[in-house]
Amino acid sequence: QVQLVESGGGLVQPGGSLRLSCAASGFSFSSYAMSWYRQAPGKERELVASISSSGSTINYADSVKGRFTISRDNAKNTVSLQMNSLKPEDTAVYYCKARVGVSYWGQGTQVTVSS
DSSP states (O other): EEEEEEEEEEETTOOOOEEEEEEEEESOOOGGGGEEEOTTTTSOOEEEEOSSSSSEEEEEOOOTTEEEEEETTTTEEEEEEOOOOOOOGGGEEEEEEESSSEEEEEEEOOOEEEE
């Protein structure tokens, strides 16, 4: 079955960096686009970044452009999100998503940006 396992979250000060990873299994990873979403308390889940199956097409939310970088390693079945210049408003649970017919989500990893 499809499994997505996120890791790398934590507490960081404003201006700091974190790198999230998502390990995928149970499907042909290199054939599908992948996405990172986030959900802050009291807010709807929002798309942060997406990457095509080959990695050639990447999109970012305006709020993270220039600060976050999504990448994937099809040999290792992983997708990553490098987050730099973090702000308190980036605080949220971050989720990895794969759409393999239907959407599959990981369990999420908490990112807290606070001094």
